[in-house]
Amino acid sequence: MPVTYEPIAxxxxxxxxxxxxxxxxxxxxTDLILVLSGSLTSGxxxxxxxxxxxxxxNYSWTSLRGDGSGATSARDNGSTRILxxxxxxxxxxxxxxxxxxxNATTNKTNISRNNSTVASxxxxxxxxxxxxxxxxxxITARTDSSTFASGSIFTIYGIKAA
Amino acid sequence: xSFSTMKKIQSVTVSASTSAAMExxxxxxxxxxxxxKVSHRVSVNIxxxxxxxxxxxxxxxxxxxxxxxxxxxxxxxxxxxSAVAIAQGGNATASTFGNLEIYIPNYAGSTNKTASADxxxxxxxxxxxxxxxxxxxxxxxxxxxxxxxxxxxxFVTHSTATLYGIKKP
Numbered sequence: 001m002p003v004t005y006e007p008i009a010x011x012x013x014x015x016x017x018x019x020x021x022x023x024x025x026x027x028x029x030t031d032l033i034l035v036l037s038g039s040l041t042s043g044x045x046x047x048x049x050x051x052x053x054x055x056x057x058n059y060s061w062t063s064l065r066g067d068g069s070g071a072t073s074a075r076d077n078g079s080t081r082i083l084x085x086x087x088x089x090x091x092x093x094x095x096x097x098x099x100x101x102x103n104a105t106t107n108k109t110n111i112s113r114n115n116s117t118v119a120s121x122x123x124x125x126x127x128x129x130x131x132x133x134x135x136x137x138x139i140t141a142r143t144d145s146s147t148f149a150s151g152s153i154f155t156i157y158g159i160k161a162a
Numbered sequence: 163x164s165f166s167t168m169k170k171i172q173s174v175t176v177s178a179s180t181s182a183a184m185e186x187x188x189x190x191x192x193x194x195x196x197x198x199k200v201s202h203r204v205s206v207n208i209x210x211x212x213x214x215x216x217x218x219x220x221x222x223x224x225x226x227x228x229x230x231x232x233x234x235x236x237x238x239x240x241x242x243x244s245a246v247a248i249a250q251g252g253n254a255t256a257s258t259f260g261n262l263e264i265y266i267p268n269y270a271g272s273t274n275k276t277a278s279a280d281x282x283x284x285x286x287x288x289x290x291x292x293x294x295x296x297x298x299x300x301x302x303x304x305x306x307x308x309x310x311x312x313x314x315x316x317f318v319t320h321s322t323a324t325l326y327g328i329k330k331p
Contacts, residue, residue: 004168004169004326061284062284062292063231063233064230066236071229073233073235073292075284077286077287097261099199099261100201100259106201106257106320107257109201109258109259109260109284110261111261113280125231125282127260127284127290128284160170
């Protein structure tokens with residue numbers, strides 16, 4: 001059976017960092033999956049993605065989330081990153097699926113699942129849009145505040161429709 | 163998941179014109195589970211259309227329960243249709259497509275068939291739809307075909323659907 005789901009790159013933080021970037025992502029896959037298993041050094045924060053080093057307000061997102069007592073939904077246009085979830089000082093698992101990332105025709109979207117049990121954070125599903133038809137060749141994960149803790153693992157997988 | 167246990171079975175791309183449905187036929191029973199990844203946009207100008215998931219050309223005995231957020235509020239609903247997602251219409255921002263992932267476990271077994279579906283549309287608009295569906299087909303037949311169809315309109319050019327088989331090691 002051919003390999004259709006394979007790791008492209010993985011980073012385990014040796015030191016705390018506010019951003020983690022994967023560059024030179026090959027365009028040979030159909031979809032990408034980013035898995036984050038990690039935590040923050042302090043507090044809680046939103047974390048999200050930027051593509052191809054674009055830090056302008058070309059992103060928008062919608063979120064469906066629960067905090068253990070109720071469910072809410074929120075969204076934003078003109079954001080400087082795609083919201084992918086919430087993270088705190090306890091370990092979380094975050095999975096982002098980036099569809100059709102390498103075409104030069106459509107704007108780029110993703111869906112993400114955020115699994116945090118930390119107080120003042122959420123379990124959530126999120127959808128994000130980057131208003132660009134350029135192929136994605138670099139992905140930056142970043143926190144809005146604090147830093148990803150040492151030992152946090154970021155892995156990108158590629159899915160081949162082959 | 164072992165990396166050698168997921169294989170593409172079929173892929174559908176809407177190319178030159180619109181298509182009322184995207185369908186996979188003659189699905190082999192040699193896998194354990196099915197995974198469908200869909201990039202969708204529909205032609206309707208009313209804003210949204212429901213996406214239905216039907217098996218074996220059978221349009222009956224379906225139900226679902228969903229959790230839905232629109233960027234403002236969250237709500238839950240249940241019904242006896244085969245709905246599995248909400249797709250964005252032709253009046254949405256150009257070149258934006260929704261993302262849908264459907265997981266169908268034990269599709270060739272002899273129990274009723276369940277599926278989970280995560281779907282999101284983000285078009286830089288004011289109301290977007292993000293949903294989680296639990297989908298049930300109360301039928302014990304093995305699934306040999308899968309069809310995605312719409313409540314109105316058609317899938318437009320560049321919409322894609324890929325069916326993967328998952329084999330447990």
